[in-house]
Structures are given as structure tokens and as C-alpha cells.
Amino acid sequence: MSPDDLSPSGGQIPLDGPYYDLLRPGTELPRQPGVTLDSGLCAVYQALVGERLPLVQNRRICAEVTGSDAPLVSPGLVMALSVGHTTTVSRRVVANLFYRDVRLPHPVFQGQTLDTTVRVLAMRDGRPRPDRPPRGMVLVACESTADGTPAATYQRCPLLPTRGTDLPGFADDIGSGADTDHPTGGVDLEASAELVPGGWRLYLLGQPDTWEVGTTVTDPLRDYIDNTPALLHLTHNLAFVHRDAEVSPYGRRLVNGLQVVGMAQASLSRVLHGMATVVAWGYCNHTGPAFEDDLLSFTHTLLGEIPAGQGRLRAVRVRVTAHRDDGPADILDWTLAAVTS
Structure with missing residues (x-):
């Protein structure tokens, strides 16, 4: 194999890399095969994260609320598949520095096929250090569609190593993730409310919980991470x-951050009665590494809420802690916009 075969050109997914110094702003990465979201795939995801969103689990309730004959696909699975598709740019990733502007503009239902595009927007060389190989930041635009309809749009910023010993000299302004000091955790409730399907009869999910803004609920059910290769595959x-x-x-092996996110969303689905789906993220900070067999605990803080559609939209902060023999470690700080009755 020639060195050129390690670059993302030509429409083929490279066997290795791509490395930072082989990318350029404007590069569109080769696409992974589209995935049809059938009941078997959704059942495996459910087994891995333990979610209980009623529109995902119950075909009859989903039809009554949404009008769809097919069950809703978990927004956690949509994002896990979408991000998995984008790893054509980050096979050699050192870390994913941030997600930005995560939106799920249309619900996805079983039977639809998810396709994803990835394009390099900007690049910035990392600061050289004698104790590590050269590396750089790559800001990419990601869009997934379900049968051609936008299903997930966002930017993310992987940190990648170079193949050679020299940095290419990029110094683009990449910015950062959402403001963690924002009152609703970077979640724009008014803008996100436009993503709530107006025709959904959310009141059929039951009376909403009484949850005071600024208060925190701890899920008493802890859970542990296993079968991590299965979610990757x-x-x-x-x-x-x-x-x-x-x-x-x-x-x-590091656990895929989207498995931790999926388990965090599953915990929220247990805590928050009448939860229908997720339509946006604020920030998603993986504050520490996660490993297989970690025992996880979850806390949920209500940051704000507004009426939306025939229900309400809630900005929630979810924090996840891993409990290990050497003590607890924070591993996720995530904010999202949850649609509820």
C-alpha cells in the first residue's frame, strides 16, 4: 500500500489514519455504509444501555402520540450511529475535544436508513512539545439523514496525530464547545422548541413530573459498563x-463516550416521567476516561423549562461518576433538551 492510500481521497475509507497532516480544510471524508434502523438493531442498543423511553419501547403508544406506525428510534442510538459514521476522520483520535451545535431536527423511526457526511471545516496545529508526537485539531461538520431527511447535525473537534514529524502550519480559529456557565448549559430553549413536533400528543404520556428548576435528582439505580465492543461494531x-x-x-481500551451518553440518557428516561425524546445538546464534556466494568452513578439537574408543542421542553444537566476500587471519578458532564409531556 502506498502512502497515498492512507489519505481520505478517492472515496475509499483508508485502512489507517487519516492523519492530521494528510487532511485539508474542505476535505469531505469517505462515507461509511448507510444503516437501516430495524427492530433488531434497536433491541441490541436497548440491551446495551437499558433505556425505557415509551415511544422507543411501545409501538402502540408511539402511534398514539406521534401518528407513526413504526416505533421511534432512540435519539441516543441516532447520535451513536452518526458519531460512529464520522470516525472515518478520527480512527487515530487522541481525544474528541468538543461537540457543538448538536441538533436532532427530525425524529427517526424504525425502518429508515441513516446516512452520514463528514467535511473538514478548519484545522489548527497543536502546540509542539518534546515529550509527545506532533498533533492538531480538526473541526468537522457532520450531518446524518434518515431517508434523506435531516436527523442529526453538529460539529465536533477530534485531536489527531501527524504521520510525519512536521506540522503543516494551520492556525484556523476553531473556537470551543458551548459555554458551561450559560444558565441553561448552552441549551437554547427557544430555538430548540422549534424542533419539537407540534402534532405530537405528548399529554398521552401522562402527567408531567413536578421538578423545580435548580434542583437535582439522583438516580438510585447505578449501572455498570459492559459489552463495549458490541456497541462499537x-x-x-x-x-x-x-x-x-x-x-x-x-x-x-477506552469506552466509547457515546456509550456513557446512552447510559446517561437511559438514566434520565427512568427519572423523568413522560420523557419523549431529545432534540438538542448544549455541551458534552467527557471529563475523564471510562473503562469496561466501571460502576456508574447519575445525577440530573433541571436548568430550565418552557412550553413546547403540546408538552414542554426541559434543559437538563446530567453528571456521571465512575466508582472504582481507587475511588470515584467524574467522567461525563452533559446538557440536553428533553421533550416531555
Whole structure:
């Protein structure tokens, strides 16, 4: 294989890389195969994260609320598949620095096919250090469609190593993720309310919980991470660090962050009665590494809420802690816009 075969040109997914110094702003990455979201795939995801959103679990309730004959696909699965598809740019990822402007503009139902495009928007060389190989930041625009309809749009910023010893000299303004000091955690409730389907009869999900803004609910049910390779295979995630302990800086496979997000969303679905779906994220900070067999606990803080459609939209902050023999460690700080009755 020639060095050119490691670049993302030509429409083929490279066997290795792509490396930072082989990318350029404007590059569109090769697409992974589209995935039809059938009941089997959704059932495997459910087994991995333990979610209980009624529109995902119950065909009859979904039809009564949404008018769709097919069950809703979990927004956690939509994002896990979408991000997995985008790992054509981040097989050699060191870390994902942030997500930005995450929107799920239309619900996805079983039977639809998800396709994803990834395009490089900007690049910035990392600061050289003598104790590590050169690396740089790559801002990419990601869009997934379900049968041609936008299903997930966002930007993310992986940190990638170079193949060679020299940095290419990019210094684009990449920015950062959402403001963690924002009153609703970077969630724009008014803008996100436009993503709530107006025709959904959300009141059929039951009386909403009484939850005072600013208060925190702790899920008494802790859960542990297992079967991590299964989710990687299910979602076409190609990142080496999640599959090969030898390329991990910890000497152990890192758990895919979207598995932790999926388990956090599952916890929220247990805590928040009448939860229908998620339509946006504020910020998603993986504050520490996650490993298989970690025991996780979850806390949920209501940051704000407004009426939306025939229900309400709530900005929620979810924090996840891993409990290990050497003590607890925070691993996720995530804000989202949840649609409820």
C-alpha cells in the first residue's frame, strides 16, 4: 500500500489514519455504509444501555402520540450511529475535544436508513512539545439523514496525530464547545422548541413530573459498563483507542463516550416521567476516561423549562461518576433538551 492510500481521497475509507497532516480544510471524508434502523438493531442498543423511553419501547403508544406506525428510534442510538459514521476522520483520535451545535431536527423511526457526511471545516496545529508526537485539531461538520431527511447535525473537534514529524502550519480559529456557565448549559430553549413536533400528543404520556428548576435528582439505580465492543461494531465506530489497548494511553481500551451518553440518557428516561425524546445538546464534556466494568452513578439537574408543542421542553444537566476500587471519578458532564409531556 502506498502512502497515498492512507489519505481520505478517492472515496475509499483508508485502512489507517487519516492523519492530521494528510487532511485539508474542505476535505469531505469517505462515507461509511448507510444503516437501516430495524427492530433488531434497536433491541441490541436497548440491551446495551437499558433505556425505557415509551415511544422507543411501545409501538402502540408511539402511534398514539406521534401518528407513526413504526416505533421511534432512540435519539441516543441516532447520535451513536452518526458519531460512529464520522470516525472515518478520527480512527487515530487522541481525544474528541468538543461537540457543538448538536441538533436532532427530525425524529427517526424504525425502518429508515441513516446516512452520514463528514467535511473538514478548519484545522489548527497543536502546540509542539518534546515529550509527545506532533498533533492538531480538526473541526468537522457532520450531518446524518434518515431517508434523506435531516436527523442529526453538529460539529465536533477530534485531536489527531501527524504521520510525519512536521506540522503543516494551520492556525484556523476553531473556537470551543458551548459555554458551561450559560444558565441553561448552552441549551437554547427557544430555538430548540422549534424542533419539537407540534402534532405530537405528548399529554398521552401522562402527567408531567413536578421538578423545580435548580434542583437535582439522583438516580438510585447505578449501572455498570459492559459489552463495549458490541456497541462499537453496531455503530461502525472505527476509533483504534476503543478497540486496541496497546494504542490507549491508559493501557486499557477506552469506552466509547457515546456509550456513557446512552447510559446517561437511559438514566434520565427512568427519572423523568413522560420523557419523549431529545432534540438538542448544549455541551458534552467527557471529563475523564471510562473503562469496561466501571460502576456508574447519575445525577440530573433541571436548568430550565418552557412550553413546547403540546408538552414542554426541559434543559437538563446530567453528571456521571465512575466508582472504582481507587475511588470515584467524574467522567461525563452533559446538557440536553428533553421533550416531555
